[in-house]
Amino acid sequence: MEKLNVILLLFIVLSSVAIVLLRIYRARIIGYIGEKKVAFVLSLLNRKYRVFNDVLIATANGTTQIDHIVVSPFGVFVVETKNYKGWITGSEHSYKWTKNVYGKKYDFPNPITQNKGHVAALKKVLHGYDSDVFVSVIVFAMRCKLKTKIRKECNVVRLWRLLSRIGSYKNRVLSHADVERICSIIEQKNIRDKKIRKGHVRYVKQQEKRAKKMLRDGCCPVCGAPLVLRNGKYGSFYGCSNYPYCSYIAK
Numbered sequence: 001m002e003k004l005n006v007i008l009l010l011f012i013v014l015s016s017v018a019i020v021l022l023r024i025y026r027a028r029i030i031g032y033i034g035e036k037k038v039a040f041v042l043s044l045l046n047r048k049y050r051v052f053n054d055v056l057i058a059t060a061n062g063t064t065q066i067d068h069i070v071v072s073p074f075g076v077f078v079v080e081t082k083n084y085k086g087w088i089t090g091s092e093h094s095y096k097w098t099k100n101v102y103g104k105k106y107d108f109p110n111p112i113t114q115n116k117g118h119v120a121a122l123k124k125v126l127h128g129y130d131s132d133v134f135v136s137v138i139v140f141a142m143r144c145k146l147k148t149k150i151r152k153e154c155n156v157v158r159l160w161r162l163l164s165r166i167g168s169y170k171n172r173v174l175s176h177a178d179v180e181r182i183c184s185i186i187e188q189k190n191i192r193d194k195k196i197r198k199g200h201v202r203y204v205k206q207q208e209k210r211a212k213k214m215l216r217d218g219c220c221p222v223c224g225a226p227l228v229l230r231n232g233k234y235g236s237f238y239g240c241s242n243y244p245y246c247s248y249i250a251k
């Protein structure tokens with residue numbers, strides 16, 4: 001009898017610990033599963049496509065993490081994975097997008113803009129290639145509804161569309177030698193050091209905090225100049241007073 005009680009107690013303690021851990025690491029676990037799902041789907045591409053997952057590269061102001069890069073004669077696809085559920089709304093140029101989960105709304109940065117940063121960073125690392133070689137793709141890996149009206153060229157897709165979208169690029173823009181060269185540069189520049197990788201996560205969190213604080217203070221999170229109310233074609237908005245040198249727009 002006593003033995004049974006001990007087992008029961010142990011079970012309760014362990015399951016509570018598991019639940020607490022799951023709560024703390026939920027976002028990280030979901031992110032991990034999402035990236036693995038996309039990596040699996042990309043692994044189904046044929047041999048002409050070379051896939052790199054979770055690439056971290058050094059840039060002029062820190063490091064940039066790219067979820068997936070697919071190198072092929074038809075272009076270099078820079079894939080950003082999003083693991084949001086619910087209804088997703090947003091437009092091509094808005095600062096923020098919104099996910100609506102059971103009536104609760106959460107904002108997140110515009111992934112098209114975000115991925116433009118990744119493309120720019122990769123382009124710099126690989127220097128010498130035209131912009132049309134690089135293709136930005138945003139993939140929503142979880143069950144969600146994309147309530148966005150965005151040009152097809154922006155490549156915002158659900159996971160089941162990912163392969164057909166990549167496959168729809170049929171023009172050869174890179175030679176075999178170029179593909180080899182690009183792959184070897186990515187191979188070389190990808191930072192694998194765990195300490196630097198941890199530092200990157202910390203850096204991103206700090207940047208997010210900093211940007212939020214600057215917005216609260218009415219400042220542009222990009223250049224620090226004050227934001228001013230402007231009237232545009234689609235209504236009024238807060239834009240950076242440093243325009244045209246800085247084109248930041250807050251929603």
Ligand SMILES: [Zn+2]
Binds near residue numbers: 220221
């Ligand atoms: Zn600015």
